[in-house]
Amino acid sequence: MIDIKELKFDAQGLIPAIVVDAVSKEVLTLAYMNAESLKISMEKKLTCFYSRSRQTLWLKGETSGNYQHIVSITADCDKDALLIMAEPEGPACHLGTHSCFSNPLWENDELQEFSLASLMQLLKGRKTEKKEGSYTTYLFEKGLDKILKKVGEESTEVIIAAKAEDKKETIYEIADLAYHVMVLMVEAGISLEDIHRELASRHVIDHKIKQEKMTQ
Numbered sequence: 001m002i003d004i005k006e007l008k009f010d011a012q013g014l015i016p017a018i019v020v021d022a023v024s025k026e027v028l029t030l031a032y033m034n035a036e037s038l039k040i041s042m043e044k045k046l047t048c049f050y051s052r053s054r055q056t057l058w059l060k061g062e063t064s065g066n067y068q069h070i071v072s073i074t075a076d077c078d079k080d081a082l083l084i085m086a087e088p089e090g091p092a093c094h095l096g097t098h099s100c101f102s103n104p105l106w107e108n109d110e111l112q113e114f115s116l117a118s119l120m121q122l123l124k125g126r127k128t129e130k131k132e133g134s135y136t137t138y139l140f141e142k143g144l145d146k147i148l149k150k151v152g153e154e155s156t157e158v159i160i161a162a163k164a165e166d167k168k169e170t171i172y173e174i175a176d177l178a179y180h181v182m183v184l185m186v187e188a189g190i191s192l193e194d195i196h197r198e199l200a201s202r203h204v205i206d207h208k209i210k211q212e213k214m215t216q
Contacts, residue, residue, distance in 0.1 A: 004035060008080040014050060017082040019092065021099075022071040023196045024117035028092035029100040031060075033082065038073075045070050047086060066090030087193075116182075116192060123186045139183050147187055150180045 009015050014032040021028055031049040033041065037057050040048040047060040047068040061067030068086040075082055093100040126136035139147050154177040161169040185191070 002075060002079070004038060006079055007035075007038075007075060007082075008078065009035065010080075012052075014052070015080060015082055017047075017049065017084055019047060019068060019084045019086055022085040022087050023193050025115065026099055026117060027101050028068070028086070028088060028098070038082075041070060041084075042073070047084060061089060064090065066092070068092070119179075120182060120186070120192055123182055127186055136183060139180075140187065144187055147180065147184050151177070151184055154180050 007015055013034045015034075015038070017031050017033050019028045019031065020026065031047075032052060033048070034050045034057075037048040037050045040057070040059070044059070047070060049058055049060060050056070051058050067089045068084075069089070071085040071087060073082055073084050088098070091098055093102070095102075123136055126134050127140045130137045130141070139150065154173065157173040158170065158177050161173045185195075
């Protein structure tokens with residue numbers, strides 16, 4: 001761990017801070033901090049920035065309720081910029097969007113970005129705006145029983161491939177299972193964040209158990 005004193009603030013005493021959603025890895029916003037707002041952020045475990053226009057500190061979410069709970073803060077190699085991983089309670093942008101970065105400028109048609117979050121958005125879209133010929137839309141139209149049947153079938157396929165010690169086939173089947181489980185999540189109204197929080201809570205419990213064993 002480095003010390004705040006090692007950071008390189010600019011002539012105005014500021015350092016840029018990029019905030020990223022700890023679950024989806026989506027960039028939420030770019031803001032600035034000074035030494036005081038950074039200390040407040042670490043003490044409260046909530047993002048606190050310095051407004052260059054108003055020339056004052058502001059705790060994100062203090063008026064809107066859209067707090068950003070800090071998971072970690074990391075400085076870059078030159079120690080003149082910060083990367084903040086956070087779990088947002090609401091939109092990061094004052095316009096009400098999840099991220100401030102919502103205006104596409106250019107995309108490389110040959111390289112398509114993929115993430116579980118983007119896949120989840122696509123699946124939600126297939127449920128609300130049905131697309132003719134879409135397998136995902138077909139599953140939603142058939143309903144819960146059909147989705148559950150597919151989850152069961154894909155689970156069996158994973159077991160068979162893994163038992164055969166066929167790594168390539170196991171990867172393929174796990175991907176199929178993951179897709180159908182995410183369709184089930186959309187159908188059941190379960191988000192990636194819900195699963196993330198559940199797994200995180202188990203990690204904390206596991207860590208406490210390990211600590212207790214070490215002290216016995």
